[in-house]
Every structure is written in structure tokens, then in C-alpha cells.
Amino acid sequence: MSGKNPALPIKDHRFLIVGGASLVGSTTADEFLRRGAKEVVLLDNFSFGSKDAIKHLEGNPRVRVVQGDVMRLHELLKAFEGVDGVLHLAAMMTISMDRDPWAGLDVNIRGAQNVIEAARTNGVKKLVFASSNAVYGYGPGVAGDLVESTPFNSVGAPPAAILYGASKIVGEQLCRDAYRRYGLDYVVLRYSTVYGERQHYRAANALYIIETHDRIKAGERPRVIGDGSESKHFVYVGDVARANAAAFEAKATDVQVNVSGPAPTTTLELVQMVCEATGSDLKPEHVEPPAGKVRLTSGGAFKIDHTAAGKAIGWKPEVDMREGIRRLIEWRDETGA
Template identity: 45%
Template sequence: MKIAQGKFVVTGGASLIGSHVAEQLLSQGAREVVLLDNYALGSPDTVRSLLGDARVKLVRGDILRINELYDAFEGCDGVFAIAGFLTLPLSQNPSLGLAVNVEGQVNIFEACRYRNVKKVVFSSSIAVYGDPAPGLVDESAPAQLATFQPATALYACTKLIGENLCRLYSAKHGIQGIALRYSTVYGERQHYRGVNALYIMENYDRIMRGEPPVIPDDGSEVHDYVHVADVARANVMAMASDITAESFTVASGVATDLNRVVALLLKFTGSDLKPVYKSAPSSVRSSVTKQLDFSIAKAEKMLGWKPEVSIEEGIRRLLEWRKAQDTPAS
């Protein structure tokens, strides 16, 4: 599918990922970009910088109200299905979270069928792998959810359902569907809802208050942090491809432990504070492991995508953005 001169709808458009996907679409010549969001978790402020472009239309709408999708999808070429509950908000409101992540995704595909939309790119998650066995993890790995906390397991199951909706509607109705399994997404316009990205934001806030950063356990827990700009590129490349009914891991391919994350925060803030090691047993956590190795070979081979932003560069950019937000306008 050609991006240039196309009309695209981004559900969850006033979000971290949605706003960056919109930027990518605009840079590649999209005719119209509709940002659909109910503002329950996002905010119009997130996309304020985009609203000066006449091609951008911000629409208040909810994926649980299918009539609003019918309206937004009219004349649409492709949909980025980004709207959804992450693990933390789902744990706080499981009834609504499950409805949005399951019924909402069904509504998106039904509205696409009604409006003859050609393609959906669905935002999935590496949570679908569960706690993977040691070694390289690729898209063929089975879901190992038995050791997950309940909320995390529920979240992972909703993403597996979304991926299979892509396959079902591709086979049954000819709507192309691709699922992108994100690792920990972070970057400019960062929010406070992602379980693992919270380590970055909360510790930054502590440092700026003059409080020592806090690291759980011994800090050897690792995550794969992928910058939102790389995630946005993957979304647009997936939309532009002729591929359907496939899932792709979108990650950096680099495991970064919490000690390293905090060391970078201290470096870029110029702080000499010493971290404190302590755990909060009641906190919501996803996979807790000291070894993680996600393969991104499939995305590179089939989509031509690979990450470009290192964890060092990504955190530096995030903190520069955050500093600008905290600086009063003169």
C-alpha cells in the first residue's frame, strides 16, 4: 500500500505511539491522518504540535462505540489499531480493560469490513511470549504465561486475541492484518502507564527532586527498550508492505538491565546521587528475568525494518524532551 496520498486512521491517536506514527505518515506524504482517541488515557496536548498541519484531524471517539468507527473509517485506506489498555491500567480496571482490548478490537475489524478498509496494523506486545525459555526468542516461541502475574497474563491474552483477529479477518474477509509485538516502548511524550517504562520516568522524577533513584532487587533484571521513533517506523513500514496474517517482534534486540538505565539517568542529569536497592512486592511487574534475547530477524527480512536508536541516545532524547516540558515558557 502506498502511504503517499492515502487516508489513515490511528486509534489511540493521542498517545505516545499514535503521535509518532502520525508524524511518520505525514513525513511520507499521507493525504489525511485521523487521530481517534477518547482521551481516557491520552490527551490532546500529546498531539498539539501536529494539529497545525491541515492534513491532521483529531476526533474524539471510542473503539467501544462502533458507530464512531464507521464514521471515522469512511474513505480510509488503513487503520493503525493502537488504542488499548496496558498492563497497569488493566490491573486497575479489568472490566473496562478487557472490553477495550477484546471487544474494541473486534469493533475495529468489523468497521473495517463495513468501510472496505484494506489493512490493519495491530499493536501487540512481547507479553505474548510470557516468560520465555533461555536463548533466542523469535515469533515461533510458544506463550509461557504460567508464571505471569494475573494482570500481565490477562493483558498478554488480549494481545493474542488481537493477533488472531488479524489472521481471521485476513482469511475470511480479505482485510490484511499485521501484528507488531513491541518490547518496552519509551521516548518523547512518555506517559506513566507502561509498567517497565515507569522505571525510567519515576527514577527521573526522584533524581530531579534530589531523591536517590530506587532499583528493585539487585538491578540485574533486564528489559528490551525500543524507542518510539523506531516503533513508529515499523508501523508505517508494515502498513506499506503487502504482507498479511503475520506477527513481528519490534524490539531493540539488546537486553538492558535496570542498573544501566539508572546509570544513564544519573549521567544525563549530572547527578551524583547513589541508587537505593529495594523492592515493592505489591507492585505490578511483567517478566522479571536476568536474560533476554529477542530476535528481530523476521522484521528485518520481511519488512526491511531494524532499530536505529540506541538506549543511550533514546534516554538522552527523552530527558531533553522532558526538560523542555518542565521549563516554563518565557
């Protein structure tokens, strides 16, 4: 144990979100502010983060935006001064890893180490590391209930997906090592596929939702890959923001837990929910997987179990897939996103 109380209340404390100008970062900033954070610092290099995602926070006296890069330790050391808690979100995802694996590994591994070093040097009280269900791998061996002890599977999956999952495993172990060496309290949250308002086009599975919506808006039939029985497990971004806050406020440390939605859904069900949310009567067409495109698949029906998160940080999801998609579609229609 670290020898101190690892619980860090959001109220009256200062938090820094690495990768703050993102879907999860901007929504978590809203949650921290709602819970009474003294200050929320949003650090981003804006290579993937969007200033539009945090536009609604402009002028808020409790919000500070810092342009910085996880590959530049000196920038992190300065930004982390006086911060109580750090949420590390910045990472290259599978699609980016496919385009430039070397850069992806640098950002996801060396970047994580830089964040840990800056947190340790500045006496940060707690680090929350955003990991992924990708630590369980992809391919034929991934099926059934995925729990925190499920081993990594790499057989039959695209290299980019395996590189991404492996980079997250390394990031988790760097957190464990910093706890062992220096007593840096941390919680690892293994997100399933995050979706919701301010959705971007970079997450391979979440992309399926907005591409379906784009086709329907264009008057084209939505596409279902294969027979539509393939399982996906999503989690609504507002639930993720609550999990981030809960991880800081809980007494838990040196743990890794899944953060997933209430239940998995099939790709056919997903397309039908998007049609329902848009009021479309277009019938989906079944197509073969597109050649050359990164797809993240499992070996069969699976569920990412979040029971451990309830025990460790007192969290469970509240928004089901149908309601989450309704909110996402409503936001896209209202904003023209």
C-alpha cells in the first residue's frame, strides 16, 4: 500500500486531464466541474483533440487550457505543478496505430511513462489511467465474459489492434511499477468502446454508429457487416466520465477494472437502433467486410463484465445503448456535426 488515503474528492481539488480536448476529456471536465472541482486543466496538443469539443468551456474561470504534448516531458512537468489528480487519456487508437505504428507506440508507451514521471515529480496524489478492453485482444479466442483476469489474445487479429492492446498493457504495468517504486496511487479503467455526444471518426467500433447515421442522412441503406450477429460492447461517454470521477474519489488503488455499458449489442441491433433514433424506415443491407479496413472482431458473443468496478470504485453504467444512441443522434442533428 502507498501508506496514505488514496481517496481524492473532486470537490475543492485541482485536476489535470491529459488529452482533455477529446470526447471523454471534455465530458469528464463537465463532470468534475459539476462535482465542485477547484480547477480543471485541459492539456492537449490538438493533433487529435478538437477545440470545438471544449468550446462550451471557454470563459469558465475554473478551466484552464494548456497546449502540451506527452512526448515533451518538460511541458508535462510544468503543467502538473500544483495539481492534485491526473487523468491520462491521450493515446493513439487502433486506426492511428494502423497508419503509423511507430508513432503510436511512442505516444502510448513513452507518453505514459512521461505522464507518470511528471506526476511523481510533482507529488500528484492520484493518477487515473485510461486503458481499454483491447488488453484482452481480438480474434477467435475472445468470447464469453471478459473479466480483469482474462488473458490477452492475439491470434487472428489485425496487427494494429494487437499493437494498440499491447501498448495499453504496457501502460498499465508502468502504473503498477510506479506504485511499487514510489507509492503513486493509481486506478486503471479499461474502457469498452466509448460513444456519445462530440463523437469523432477515429474509433474503429464507434465509427460504425456514425457511419450508419451518415448513410441514413444521405438516404442510403445502412450496412450490416455479415449476418449482423457479431457482438460489440459500448459504454456511453457520460457513464465513463462518472467512472473517472469515481476512480479518484474511491479508496481504491493499484487496481484495474472494466468500464462497460449495461449489455453488449449485435451489429444488426446497433443499426436498427440508429434507424429507430432517426425515424428511418430504410432496410439495412448485409455486406461483406470492406477490404483493407481495420475491423475489431471477436470469436463470438462476448460481454465485458463491470462487476469489479462496482466493488472497487462504486460505479455501474446508467445509460443503455438505445438511450445513448438517441442522445448522440440528437446532438449530431442539432449541431450539424
